[in-house]
Amino acid sequence: MSGPQSTMVTAGPVAKSQWDLFMVTVYVTTFIFVVTGAVLAYAQIKFRAKSEADEHAEPPAEAGHGNPLVEIGLIAGSVALLVIIAIPTLQGIWYTYDVPEAEKGNAIEINATGYQWWFKFEYPNEMVPQPLGGEAPLVTGNELVVPAGVAVRVNLRTIDVIHSFWIPKLAGKVDMMPNRANHLWFKADKPGYFYGQCAEYCGESHAIMKFRVIALGQEDYAKWLANQKLPARTVTAQSLQAEAAAPRVQFASLKETAPGSTLGSSPDFDANPFAGWQAKQKHEAGENASLIDTGRKLFAEKTCITCHTVRGHEGIGITGPDLTHLGARTSIAAGVLDNSAERLHQWIKDPNYFKPGNKMYHGGYIDVNTKQAKFTLTDAEIDALVAYLHSLK
Numbered sequence: 576m577s578g579p580q581s582t583m584v585t586a587g588p589v590a591k592s593q594w595d596l597f598m599v600t601v602y603v604t605t606f607i608f609v610v611t612g613a614v615l616a617y618a619q620i621k622f623r624a625k626s627e628a629d630e631h632a633e634p635p636a637e638a639g640h641g642n643p644l645v646e647i648g649l650i651a652g653s654v655a656l657l658v659i660i661a662i663p664t665l666q667g668i669w670y671t672y673d674v675p676e677a678e679k680g681n682a683i684e685i686n687a688t689g690y691q692w693w694f695k696f697e698y699p700n701e702m703v704p705q706p707l708g709g710e711a712p713l714v715t716g717n718e719l720v721v722p723a724g725v726a727v728r729v730n731l732r733t734i735d736v737i738h739s740f741w742i743p744k745l746a747g748k749v750d751m752m753p754n755r756a757n758h759l760w761f762k763a764d765k766p767g768y769f770y771g772q773c774a775e776y777c778g779e780s781h782a783i784m785k786f787r788v789i790a791l792g793q794e795d796y797a798k799w800l801a802n803q804k805l806p807a808r809t810v811t812a813q814s815l816q817a818e819a820a821a822p823r824v825q826f827a828s829l830k831e832t833a834p835g836s837t838l839g840s841s842p843d844f845d846a847n848p849f850a851g852w853q854a855k856q857k858h859e860a861g862e863n864a865s866l867i868d869t870g871r872k873l874f875a876e877k878t879c880i881t882c883h884t885v886r887g888h889e890g891i892g893i894t895g896p897d898l899t900h901l902g903a904r905t906s907i908a909a910g911v912l913d914n915s916a917e918r919l920h921q922w923i924k925d926p927n928y929f930k931p932g933n934k935m936y937h938g939g940y941i942d943v944n945t946k947q948a949k950f951t952l953t954d955a956e957i958d959a960l961v962a963y964l965h966s967l968k
């Protein structure tokens with residue numbers, strides 16, 4: 576009941592209002608069930624055939640028509656019960672629609688776009704310089720970081736088919752529809768690590784179109800944001816020495832969720848997902864500058880740059896998730912795999928194995944018309960790519 580995608584353990588006011596509404600419906604329908612069941616049981620027992628003769632007897636004349644008062648009473652009672660459900664339902668719909676007036680002042684805004692099968696998150700008020708000049712909003716993929724205790728308005732868009740945005744413990748589900756601007760809002764009561772999921776069937780890999788939401792204390796959020804706005808980290812032998820003395824990001828103040836908290840899930844990583852996220856912000860141990868540099872070159876040679884942006888480096892593509900700070904994310908392939916060296920290696924080697932139909936493989940790795948491979952990757956080359964991508968903190 577308290578799993579990572581349970582709606583029963585809520586962590587914010589929007590999910591709480593949805594849960595309360597659900598419970599109102601449960602109480603009303605339970606009441607109906609008990610009353611109807613009791614009357615039925617009473618009638619069954621009271622009017623059952625008590626003898627052989629009873630079984631074949633004609634019903635008495637007065638049993639032919641019901642009692643008008645009882646019938647009108649039942650209609651009135653049903654209407655009353657529906658009204659009891661309708662009032663909080665309408666209130667709930669209005670409440671979940673947009674950030675309450677009182678909180679609009681310090682709310683933040685996010686544009687979330689669904690792609691088959693991953694999520695792009697944009698911070699429209701946080702502009703960053705772009706590879707080809709000009710400025711555009713800061714972009715992340717599949718992991719949305721927000722400040723805790725602050726209302727977040729999410730503008731919902733899609734690039735292709737209908738998706739649906741759902742963070743079970745925080746808010747949802749609202750569809751991301753072509754040519755229609757939907758939105759919702761949510762707030763995380765305290766820092767935490769949350770699981771999100773596309774909730775509208777959207778093709779082959781729909782069931783594994785996931786995402787994560789990380790809510791941070793104000794101070795940590797500001798640090799995270801400052802780091803995200805920097806262009807991609809470039810590793811050289813000298814920079815490694817300098818950074819060993821003064822690391823670029825430090826989340827010393829990061830507060831973990833209370834012990835025994837029900838946030839998070841699967842045993843290995845999720846015993847404390849928040850600590851796992853924190854660990855990911857630090858540089859990998861034993862970084863090898865020349866391997867990372869080889870990876871960077873391969874990232875360009877093997878056409879990865881045509882689909883992925885690495886701001887400040889060669890990548891300028893927008894077909895796939897922004898990878899400028901991939902090393903600092905806890906998951907890859909839209910929340911499906913841990914962002915470990917082993918998993919990232921497996922993903923780069925055969926993305927279609929994990930996500931059948933995905934656009935990195937179909938169109939990137941193989942030509943969709945001829946079905947011919949566009950390039951080959953040796954294990955050594957993949958190791959270099961992994962080292963490069965994991966250096967992007």
Ligand code: HEC
Binds near residue numbers: 938
């Ligand atoms: C044709 C475009 C295309 C090419 C070429 C491409 N990718 Fe991708 N990549 C994608 C798409 C689309 C996704 C999202 C897949 C999904 O989750 O459904 C993705 C996902 C990823 C991810 C996971 C990102 C995340 O946030 O989950 C990594 C890492 C990645 N690609 C690395 C690479 C590397 C390395 C190469 C070059 C060997 C490459 N990609 C080539 C389109 C491409």
Ligand SMILES: [Cu+2]
Binds near residue numbers: 689738
């Ligand atoms: Cu979807």
